Amino acid sequence: MEISSILIIAFIVIMDIVLIVKDIKNKIIYSGTKKFKIAIPLMIVIFVGITLMNSNYRMQDIIVCVAILPLAFVGNKTGITEKGFLFNSYVTPWDKVESYSLDDQGEKCILSFKTNMGARRIIFKLEDKADIKKYLLSINKLRYVKK
Missing domain, CATH: 1.20.1280 (Monooxygenase)
Structure with a gap:
């Protein structure tokens, strides 16, 4: 060889x-999917x-x-962890997130978050939106942006 x-x-x-x-x-606390x-x-x-x-x-x-x-x-998971947003097995810590928003699209809830590296989107079930919003609002380091 x-x-x-x-x-x-x-x-x-x-x-x-x-x-x-x-x-x-x-x-993962809340599991999401990618496009x-x-x-x-x-x-x-x-x-x-x-x-x-x-x-x-x-x-x-x-x-x-x-x-x-x-x-x-392996390495294809997305969601929300205790330390930050998980996207492709890379955790973006809460400190690095500049802003985020939750939107409804049909039967999906889309979490969009912006960092200095760009914007990312994670798709969740619509039923989990209230729990996700409550969890994210309890984190003091995050800034919620309404669209």
């Missing part, structure tokens, strides 16, 4: 471990399928495919 293949496999395994530890550490929630898992599964359907794959191709599969299902 070549050194470049070993480095790629090591990098992927380290990413898997980091994302799994982050998912375990960040307990393109299925995109990353679908791309990874298609990549693995195409790689394995190729007639001349090598042993390191199989190892990379096995190592990359957890990335399809």
Whole structure:
């Protein structure tokens, strides 16, 4: 096996471990969804399928495919945690949020929050809107903006 293949496999395994530890550490209070929630898992599964359907794959191709599969299902969570907003396994702390708003769109509640890195949107069930609003208003570091 070549050194470049070993480095790629090591990098992927380290990413898997980091994302799994982050998912375990960040307990979600209110779970949300993203607009393109299925995109990353679908791309990874298609990549693995195409790689394995190729007639001349090598042993390191199989190892990379096995190592990359957890990335399809880990690191794709969004919601509200005790420490901040969780978006793609990255927690934006309450201090970094400049403003947020809650809007209704059909049968969904959309939480939009703005940071210095840009704006993000998390979609929740409409039934959870009152609980989410009450929880977020109890956090003193956040500023609510009505649209």
